[in-house]
Amino acid sequence: MSDGTGPRPDAGLAVQTEGLGKTFGRQRAVADLDLAVPQGSVYGFLGPNGSGKTTTIRMLLGLTSATSGTIRVLGGAMPEQARDVLPRVGALVEGPAFYPFLSGRANLVRLDSGDRRAPTSTRRARVDAALDRVGLGHAADKKAHAYSLGMKQRLGIANALLMPRDLLVLDEPSNGLDPQGTREVRALIRSLADDGTTVLVSSHLLAEVEQMCSHIGVMSAGRLLTQGTLDDLRALGTHRVRVLTPDPDLARGVLTRLGLVPDGSGSPALPASPDAPDAPAAPAATGSAGAVRVEADLGVEGLAPETVVAALVAADVRVRGFEVAGASLEDRFVDLTGEGFDVAG
Amino acid sequence: MSPAEPTGPDAAAASSSVPGAAAVPARRGSGLALLGSEVAVLFRRTRTIALLSALALIPVLLAVAVRVATDDDGSGGGPAFLGDITRNGLFVSLTALTVAIPLFLPLTVGVVAGDTIAGEASLGTLRYLLVTPVGRVRLLLVKYAGAALFCLAGTLVVVVVGAIAGAALFPVGPVTLLSGQTIGLGDYAGRMLLMALYVTISLLGLSAIGLFASTLTSVPVGAMAATVVLSTVAQIVDALPQLSFLDPWLFTHYWLGFADLLRDPISWSNFADNALLQAGYIAVFGALALGRFTTKDVLS
Numbered sequence: 001m002s003d004g005t006g007p008r009p010d011a012g013l014a015v016q017t018e019g020l021g022k023t024f025g026r027q028r029a030v031a032d033l034d035l036a037v038p039q040g041s042v043y044g045f046l047g048p049n050g051s052g053k054t055t056t057i058r059m060l061l062g063l064t065s066a067t068s069g070t071i072r073v074l075g076g077a078m079p080e081q082a083r084d085v086l087p088r089v090g091a092l093v094e095g096p097a098f099y100p101f102l103s104g105r106a107n108l109v110r111l112d113s114g115d116r117r118a119p120t121s122t123r124r125a126r127v128d129a130a131l132d133r134v135g136l137g138h139a140a141d142k143k144a145h146a147y148s149l150g151m152k153q154r155l156g157i158a159n160a161l162l163m164p165r166d167l168l169v170l171d172e173p174s175n176g177l178d179p180q181g182t183r184e185v186r187a188l189i190r191s192l193a194d195d196g197t198t199v200l201v202s203s204h205l206l207a208e209v210e211q212m213c214s215h216i217g218v219m220s221a222g223r224l225l226t227q228g229t230l231d232d233l234r235a236l237g238t239h240r241v242r243v244l245t246p247d248p249d250l251a252r253g254v255l256t257r258l259g260l261v262p263d264g265s266g267s268p269a270l271p272a273s274p275d276a277p278d279a280p281a282a283p284a285a286t287g288s289a290g291a292v293r294v295e296a297d298l299g300v301e302g303l304a305p306e307t308v309v310a311a312l313v314a315a316d317v318r319v320r321g322f323e324v325a326g327a328s329l330e331d332r333f334v335d336l337t338g339e340g341f342d343v344a345g
Numbered sequence: 346m347s348p349a350e351p352t353g354p355d356a357a358a359a360s361s362s363v364p365g366a367a368a369v370p371a372r373r374g375s376g377l378a379l380l381g382s383e384v385a386v387l388f389r390r391t392r393t394i395a396l397l398s399a400l401a402l403i404p405v406l407l408a409v410a411v412r413v414a415t416d417d418d419g420s421g422g423g424p425a426f427l428g429d430i431t432r433n434g435l436f437v438s439l440t441a442l443t444v445a446i447p448l449f450l451p452l453t454v455g456v457v458a459g460d461t462i463a464g465e466a467s468l469g470t471l472r473y474l475l476v477t478p479v480g481r482v483r484l485l486l487v488k489y490a491g492a493a494l495f496c497l498a499g500t501l502v503v504v505v506v507g508a509i510a511g512a513a514l515f516p517v518g519p520v521t522l523l524s525g526q527t528i529g530l531g532d533y534a535g536r537m538l539l540m541a542l543y544v545t546i547s548l549l550g551l552s553a554i555g556l557f558a559s560t561l562t563s564v565p566v567g568a569m570a571a572t573v574v575l576s577t578v579a580q581i582v583d584a585l586p587q588l589s590f591l592d593p594w595l596f597t598h599y600w601l602g603f604a605d606l607l608r609d610p611i612s613w614s615n616f617a618d619n620a621l622l623q624a625g626y627i628a629v630f631g632a633l634a635l636g637r638f639t640t641k642d643v644l645s
Contacts, residue, residue: 061476064642086478093476097469101390111470113382114479120378159473 011075014039014167014198015060020069022055029055030222033069037200037215042193044209044230045202047219048337053202054094056219057171060200061091074166087117090165092173096156100145104136104155107144112162130158135184149176157185161192168192170201174208186212210329220337233332239298241308244321248292251317258303258311260296291320298324379479383491387457393495396453397502403449404441404507408434412514434511435520435530438537439607441507442500442544446600450499451576454548457495458555459569461488462638466563466645481639489556489631496548500541508537524608536606543603547619550596550626551576557634563645593618596626 010016015037022030030052037043047053058064060071062079071078076085098107108127112118118126131140134154139147147155153176160168173189174182189199189212203209209216210230217227226233241260245251252262298305305324312319387393411430424443429436462485465471474484511517520533528536555572562568579597582588592598599619605612 058472058643061472062478063472063475064644065640082478083480086476089476091473091476093472095469097473099386099468099470102386110382110386111473111477113378114474114477114484116378 010036012039013037013072014041014074015043015200016072017056017060018070020056020059020071021067022052022059022064023067028222030059033222033224035217035224036227037198037217039198040193040196041215042189042199042201042213044213044216045200045219046204046206046209046216046333047202048204051219051337052222053219054171055222057091057093057169057200057202060169061089061093062086063093087115087163088166089169090160090163090167091169091171092153092156092160093169093171095172095175096152096159098144098147098152098155101143103141103143104147104151104158105131105140107155108159108162111159115163118163126162130161131155133161133188134158150178150181153177154181157188165197168197168199168201170199172202172204174203174205182208206330206333218333218336225336230329234329239305240295240325241298241305242321242323242325243294243312243317243319244291245294245312245317245319246290246292247317248294250315251294251312251319254312254315254317255294255296255308258308259300260298260303260308262294262296379483380487380490383487384494387491387495388498393457396456397499400445400449400453400499400502401506403445404437404503405510407441407444408437408507408510408514411437430511430515432516433520434513434515434517435508435533435537437511437515438504438507439540441503442540442603443601445503446544446547447580448577450496450503450544450548451551452573453499454492454496454551455555455572455576456569458492458552459559459567459572460565461492461556462559462634463562463565463568464559466643467565469645471645472643475643482635485556485560485631485634485638488559489552492552492556493545493549496552497541497545500544500548504537504541508534522607522609523604526609528609536611539606539611540603543606543616543619544600546623547596547600550623550630553627553630553634554596557630557637560634560638560641593622596622598622 013036015035017033017035020030020033020035021028033052033056035056045053045056055064059066060073060078062082065079073085074088076082078085098104099110102110105127108130109123112123112127113120128137128140131137134157136151136154136158139151144152144155153173157170157173160170168189170189174185177185186208189201193199193214201209201213213230215227215229216233218225218233241255243251243255255262298308305322309319309322312322407427408430411427424440426436426440426443430440462471465474475481479487517530519527519529521527551572554575555568558568558571559565576597579595580600583592583595583597599615599622602615602619605615
């Protein structure tokens with residue numbers, strides 16, 4: 001691959017692929033992938049099981065060769081410049097893996113001793129610091145086979161943190177962790193990102209990605225369906241208008257006249273409603289009695305939300321609340337990847 | 346030296362072809378840390394200790410068996426040198442080596458060499474070593490060095506434990522060589538170490554075969570079995586007169602040729618031929634292992 005055909009190096013990107021593809025036999029695992037992970041971002045790499053996330057990560061790290069396309073990680077071509085690139089990358093790939101007959105600490109020492117740039121003199125201190133950072137300090141001398149899945153996951157993350165890294169690639173980092181551990185991992189990723197580390201985190205859990213990522217890329221069946229900032233992705237979807245009013249029928253009439261399709265009978269917008277957090281700031285509690293939420297997709301081209309409000313008011317609908325909401329990320333995800341539960345072949 | 350000119354490790358970092366500030370200095374270690382770690386992991390492992398203990402049992406069992414059956418003069422068959430043990434305990438080492446070479450040593454070496462890459466792959470640690478990054482060539486070299494060291498350790502265990510068991514159970518005295526001269530204990534100890542070296546070298550070709558087999562699979566047992574089976578097949582072929590034209594090319598051909606080291610002057614022809622043959626096997630199977638491993642998709 002000559003420089004002429006490779007992606008033009010973009011200093012602002014920590015990971016950049018162009019036309020990346022991988023074929024196993026006749027099976028195309030990844031095709032035409034143009035990944036762009038900006039420096040300093042927390043990039044959520046989303047996709048259902050079997051969509052090619054891990055295969056992509058393996059190619060980024062030089063574990064697997066690409067069938068086509070080019071890869072730049074931290075500015076260096078992979079896998080050609082792996083010796084210079086990989087010491088700056090911490091990785092958790094397809095679950096943690098350790099020597100079961102060694103202690104957690106000995107496992108980290110073993111892997112660290114493979115890194116020629118990791119100073120021997122600070123090895124012990126760095127290993128202990130990494131263990132403490134993931135909350136394994138007290139279990140450091142237990143054999144790894146005695147670790148629970150969550151502890152192994154933490155040890156895997158500790159391994160990625162043995163040296164200061166410019167990029168962390170974490171494949172399903174909260175797999176097997178309890179809710180407490182999941183929160184800790186999220187906090188850890190945020191604190192690393194605050195220090196300027198770029199984090200590429202793959203997940204099939206939307207809520208998790210939504211909570212910690214600034215950017216997002218969605219894969220399905222080996223292709224990248226979309227990528228951008230979280231807000232970009234949210235904005236892509238159809239918006240919904242929600243009207244809180246004691247005059248639901250009147251409101252529905254207005255919405256229908258505007259070309260919208262209001263939902264069924266509307267739900268009472270009482271604080272006990274399970275949707276309460278989503279509901280627009282309720283008016284005075286006394287006034288909310290009898291108010292009902294009427295919703296509709298804002299699916300008409302060129303129809304501005306303020307036009308809807310004006311029309312409602314003009315028709316004497318008592319508007320107690322009005323909200324324009326982007327589709328939930330989950331809706332977008334399912335729109336993009338399909339509803340099916342089957343693992344992509 | 347101009348102060349403005351970066352030198353040493355910093356220069357390496359500055360001249361790194363990767364743009365962007367390197368977070369860590371580009372210090373190039375010798376890679377010895379990994380070798381040290383490999384040796385420590387290998388020899389502290391329960392399995393390795395069990396293998397070495399099994400090898401140590403061979404001379405012990407041999408010596409005890411001969412001692413218990415001491416009425417029998419032992420000349421009626423059995424492995425070479427067996428009958429000499431009652432007269433001189435120092436022959437226990439020699440007899441034990443002769444017994445261990447066809448099966449037990451290749452078995453243990455097959456386990457260790459077959460496990461080199463496939464073992465890491467089956468644990469999943471291979472991918473973490475590679476992204477650390479341990480270069481694939483470096484990993485192969487370190488793994489092979491570990492296996493070679495095991496060959497030496499296994500052979501030494503048989504020789505040393507044999508000498509101890511022999512000295513404990515039988516009289517020890519000056520040794521009569523195959524060529525008739527008698528040598529003292531010091532000279533004999535030197536020759537025993539030479540023999541251990543000979544046997545170690547004999548096993549290096551098999552280790553290279555095991556290393557290659559280990560790059561072919563992520564199931565360590567498969568690579569181990571393949572290696573052990575090959576060593577047995579080679580010995581069978583070596584024993585068939587119809588296939589004698591193959592003999593000089595079989596890595597097992599010189600395995601029992603160490604008796605030449607018990608002549609005075611020492612006949613080095615087997616030693617040299619064996620070393621050359623093993624070097625050839627190392628070159629061929631080392632190259633195959635490199636070719637396979639450096640292009641392999643690591644999917645485990």
